Amino acid sequence: MDILHQGERKYHIEKNTVQETLIIPLYGRKVCSEHFPELFKDPEAERICSMLDYDFAEKGKKMESAVGLFGALEVAQRQYDLAWEVKDYLKKNPNAAVVNLGCGLDDTFRKCDNGTCKGYNIDMSDVIAVRNQLLPESDRERNLAYDLNDETWMDEIDAKCGAVFFASGVFYYFKTDDVKALFQKMAKRFPGAVIVFDSCNRRGAKMMTKTWLKEAGIADVSTFFSLEDKDELKKWSDDFADVSAKSYMRGYRDIYKDVSFLHKLMIHFCDRLVKMIIVKIEFKG
Template sequence: MADLNTKFHIEKNTVQETLIIPLFARKVCTEHFPNLFNDNQAERICSMVDYDFSAKSKKMESTMGLFGALEVAQRQYDLAYEVKEYLKTHPKAAVVNLGCGLDDTFRKCDNGKCLGFNIDMEDVIKIRNEILPVGDREKNLAYNLNNEKCFDEIPAENGAIFFASGVFYYFTREEVKSLLSKIAARFPGSIIVFDACNKRGAKMMTKTWLKEAGISDVKAYFSLEDENELCNWSNNFSKVSSKSYMRGYRDIYKELGFIHKLMIQFCEKLVKMKIIKIAC
């Protein structure tokens, strides 16, 4: 565990920097939209790191940058909503964060009975262990998501909900299909939730978010035009559904200015930003 009196240094143009950006986005939303977001954890972690946020702050203060921050914060709200709903009927379930980064959704949903599993690459988990060490009933697991051995550590007798936040865009379509199919076969009765957009959105992400995050060696691969495409992926999918990313779980439309309202309309109609839910 990191010493609370020391700051964890974040190198520019590294995986560390890409992990801190979503946290900073949620911090920015807490400051600009206090009626919608109150993420003290994001503020706390940002205060723990040795990193010059001035350039990121300037960009996120722009109309486009602030909307990107809204997307990040609202996405976590949406996924947390689904986790909390599942825990109402499966209070001791395993809550599995696929490609967790420094996301703290489990803690925001913890009912005192469920189990949390945060899965990511070894170098990411190493950073997470320093900045966001595990709490009660929580484990950080260092695995590539393509390595199904990670599922050996997840108990299924009390149910399981798997979620991925901004992760699958970096996978090929076949990789996503394989992962979701394996989860559905191995964890009957589970739920899988993740965010997705169409091909246009994936191309835009390559030019905006990936460029901003300093990621140059990958492209946004996975996209989804219609969630019904997933129905034929596995016989173990009992139901596939979706909701609007920005308005499906709570309508934040009325809280925003004119330009951001137009951006929401664009994302819904032309980018098809959605939260996808698969019942297994």
């Protein structure tokens, strides 16, 4: 997994795997940190990218274009949105479990840590192996190697003081039926908890087959998760107390006035035509 490179250890990320998909948001946060430091300063993303054995040349070229920079803004904004929800939940439940589903090399828990909550970062074993080197566990933070479709991961979560689950750029890789089964089981298992995650409609998912989903080998998104309207989720379970949603780009911190004309147009496109939203499901208590 790791190699020695010019006297310094570097951690290898395999190409054309689901694992590789973690590179885009991580690198996007780094690029954003460099290009829009007043909006998103993320020294951790910069540090982690510098420690990976991965050829960023192709992604770098794409992401440095005006359209590519919008992708970087999207992933940084998404992390901001989800962190906002985590911090909001922690105000009322300061000792809660904070669970990052499909964590990749994202450090949202550390950005939200109030000193008393408990963090859990869950991903496939090959990702957790790299994570353990770059973002090792601490007293209140654990890295767990599980396929989220294997519900035994739920046994690891201490939700006695509440739980806030979040998934950033993850459910696009899941079949709709698997997302449904996962949410139904979670709602039964974690009463009073919330889950927040990003989603887009089928058009958006199709567009992602040319970028994000390509590395995971997904070309046909017809059976994969996408959402035209958050209300579709209300029918999924009687254990949901509420389903709400906000604009991904403008719902939490409106950066509209801070971006270029092209990026303003792209924000409208994402809101109206691709339906990029942050969804929050509250489970009945």
